[in-house]
Amino acid sequence: MEGSHLPSRPTGGLPGRDSQANLADILERVLDKGIVIAGDIQINLLDIELLTIKLRLLVASVERAREMGINWWEGDPSLQAAGNGGGELERENRELRERLERLEQRLGLEQGEESSRAR
Amino acid sequence: MPDELAIWAYCVARAGDPLPERLPGVAAEQPVGTIEHGGLAALVSRVPLAEFGEQPLRRNLNEFEWLERVARRHETVLEHALEQATIVPLRLCTIFGDEQGARRMLEQQRESLSAALDALAGHTEWAVKLLVDPAGLEAAAGEPEAAGEPAPGGSGAAYMLRRRDERRARDAADRLAAELADDVHAQLRDWASAAVLNPPQNRELSGHEGDMLLNGAYLVETAKVAQLHELVAELQERHRRLGARLELSGPLPPYNFVPRPA
Numbered sequence: 001m002e003g004s005h006l007p008s009r010p011t012g013g014l015p016g017r018d019s020q021a022n023l024a025d026i027l028e029r030v031l032d033k034g035i036v037i038a039g040d041i042q043i044n045l046l047d048i049e050l051l052t053i054k055l056r057l058l059v060a061s062v063e064r065a066r067e068m069g070i071n072w073w074e075g076d077p078s079l080q081a082a083g084n085g086g087g088e089l090e091r092e093n094r095e096l097r098e099r100l101e102r103l104e105q106r107l108g109l110e111q112g113e114e115s116s117r118a119r
Numbered sequence: 120m121p122d123e124l125a126i127w128a129y130c131v132a133r134a135g136d137p138l139p140e141r142l143p144g145v146a147a148e149q150p151v152g153t154i155e156h157g158g159l160a161a162l163v164s165r166v167p168l169a170e171f172g173e174q175p176l177r178r179n180l181n182e183f184e185w186l187e188r189v190a191r192r193h194e195t196v197l198e199h200a201l202e203q204a205t206i207v208p209l210r211l212c213t214i215f216g217d218e219q220g221a222r223r224m225l226e227q228q229r230e231s232l233s234a235a236l237d238a239l240a241g242h243t244e245w246a247v248k249l250l251v252d253p254a255g256l257e258a259a260a261g262e263p264e265a266a267g268e269p270a271p272g273g274s275g276a277a278y279m280l281r282r283r284d285e286r287r288a289r290d291a292a293d294r295l296a297a298e299l300a301d302d303v304h305a306q307l308r309d310w311a312s313a314a315v316l317n318p319p320q321n322r323e324l325s326g327h328e329g330d331m332l333l334n335g336a337y338l339v340e341t342a343k344v345a346q347l348h349e350l351v352a353e354l355q356e357r358h359r360r361l362g363a364r365l366e367l368s369g370p371l372p373p374y375n376f377v378p379r380p381a
Contacts, residue, residue: 030194040125
């Protein structure tokens with residue numbers, strides 16, 4: 001993953017405090033939770049952007065848990081959210097899935113010997 | 120371009136409930152304010168279309184520093200609002216062309232927003248994470264078998280046996296981890312008003328040490344928050360032998376407990 005690029009501190013220099021909560025907590029909530037209301041900006045297109053980011057953030061953490069047989073989130077409809085739309089959305093969703101698989105494979109290779117214990 | 124600013128919405132509350140004012144918004148020099156319609160209020164701020172219009176937004180969302188800055192400011196506004204009123208948080212990037220667009224949203228969504236506000240009144244969201252040191256868990260799981268008889272035969276057989284024992288210890292640790300997560304979540308779920316399980320977090324973002332076995336969100340009656348602290352301390356004590364750590368955080372914007380789209 002591209003962890004070395006992730007800033008660990010807020011980068012904004014504005015007056016007033018930024019939230020000091022852990023960034024994973026914030027992104028987990030603001031990216032796909034909350035009531036979904038179609039704003040005037042083309043939300044369907046944005047859905048894809050948000051989902052891409054989310055998948056990218058998720059992959060690394062999910063692998064280890066899956067090894068341990070922990071997979072409670074897999075029935076989570078929000079993670080399949082992009083499949084609900086029309087053909088265009090489905091196509092993009094399929095592409096995202098393929099991208100996720102490639103990412104997972106790459107992750108598996110990087111884990112080298114560790115991956116031999118996966119089930 | 121005459122119309123360079125759009126409206127970014129943070130959350131919805133009942134009109135008349137106190138909401139933050141003059142707090143910095145997601146865009147520089149644009150503080151938050153409210154737009155009221157039909158008994159509801161949207162907490163909003165202005166955002167320049169040059170940065171938050173559709174095309175710039177798609178690019179900016181892929182710039183991690185931009186995403187972090189905006190997500191943190193959005194969250195900060197919600198945390199302030201949460202101290203003063205019951206809120207329904209909106210997802211990042213809920214943007215309207217003008218105030219009329221925001222009013223239209225309040226009009227069209229009035230029933231679902233109102234129902235969500237009713238359901239959330241008097242409650243707060245809390246997060247509980249269960250973390251373990253994997254080596255400690257393996258040691259705890261492997262204790263009974265660790266003192267097995269010395270391996271007979273040559274070094275090859277000893278090696279194979281050692282590998283087998285290691286594999287068994289890891290399997291046992293994994294089973295123990297799943298049981299541990301189940302127990303902690305079951306206790307909290309049965310006690311809370313509602314519960315949601317989320318995927319474990321990316322260590323690079325969360326900075327946590329050890330393995331995250333549980334990442335749960337729980338909706339708690341405001342009057343029972345002290346009890347929640349006690350319950351978490353009790354669960355931590357119960358699993359201390361396994362090196363389990365429970366992290367409790369809140370109150371949080373109730374993101375996990377607003378209705379999902381059908």
